[in-house]
Amino acid sequence: MIQNLIPTAKILRQSSKDFFNPYMLKLSFLPLVLSFLFWAVIFYFFAPSAFSSLFEASKVELMLEGSWFSWLQGVMDFVIKITLFILFVVVFFLLSMLSNLIICAFLAEKVVKFVHRTYYSQVTMEGNQSSFGVVLFLIKTYLLYFFFLVLLIPLYFIPFVGAFVVLFPNYWLFKKTLIADVGDMIFSKNHLKVAQENSKKDLRKLTISLYALSLIPLLNFFIPFYALLGLSHFFFDVKSKGE
Numbered sequence: 001m002i003q004n005l006i007p008t009a010k011i012l013r014q015s016s017k018d019f020f021n022p023y024m025l026k027l028s029f030l031p032l033v034l035s036f037l038f039w040a041v042i043f044y045f046f047a048p049s050a051f052s053s054l055f056e057a058s059k060v061e062l063m064l065e066g067s068w069f070s071w072l073q074g075v076m077d078f079v080i081k082i083t084l085f086i087l088f089v090v091v092f093f094l095l096s097m098l099s100n101l102i103i104c105a106f107l108a109e110k111v112v113k114f115v116h117r118t119y120y121s122q123v124t125m126e127g128n129q130s131s132f133g134v135v136l137f138l139i140k141t142y143l144l145y146f147f148f149l150v151l152l153i154p155l156y157f158i159p160f161v162g163a164f165v166v167l168f169p170n171y172w173l174f175k176k177t178l179i180a181d182v183g184d185m186i187f188s189k190n191h192l193k194v195a196q197e198n199s200k201k202d203l204r205k206l207t208i209s210l211y212a213l214s215l216i217p218l219l220n221f222f223i224p225f226y227a228l229l230g231l232s233h234f235f236f237d238v239k240s241k242g243e
Helices: 008-019 022-058 071-119 131-151 152-159 161-163 167-186 188-200 200-214 223-242
Strands: none
Touching: 008 022, 008 071, 008 131, 008 223, 022 071, 022 223, 071 131, 071 161, 071 167, 071 223, 131 167, 152 161, 161 167, 161 223, 167 188, 167 200, 167 223, 188 200, 188 223, 200 223
8 A cells, every 4th residue: 555645635626726727727618518518409309208208107006096095196206207307417417427528538648748747747657548549448438337227227217216326337437437547648557457456545535526526516517527637646646656
């Protein structure tokens, strides 16, 4: 285990400062604008019909008309509608985050080099990430991610539970893609695995903090880019203290 790594809170503060650098701020709006416009249009045209179809599919008919308990049907329908609404909101923001992750994969080089040039110029960068390698990694990772989503489909229709179960595979994707985007530029493949193993507790704390921030409405559009800054500081710190 590597000792005396920069605390997570300090990394987040420094990343916030870097985020408002004019160059970084300009870059951060690219994934924001592209992902928001894309998913806003998709949801505007398709969300109403999808909502109605899912409601009809998950609706439970209690057959209580004329009885003292007929009001339970209305309560049940309300619970299902609220659950679906929460699910749609969560899915919208998570899809925005996912598209941000894809765009950020191609911006990672600029972010890592900015942090390296500004703070860690004495640290040697070992990685050599190609665009083809990025695309291949994203394809394999997203295929595995969608496989996880399919396995969880039965849970999506459980009231309240379904709206939140999707958060877990999304955390896996968030962590895996961003660590690869940044780590593969700073370390060689083998050294990255060693660095992750030697700093896994601190890395887990940082990625969970970043993922929690990504679940906040509006902030979620910026957090994948912000996370590139945070992970760049983290891995450069790990490398500088491990050399």
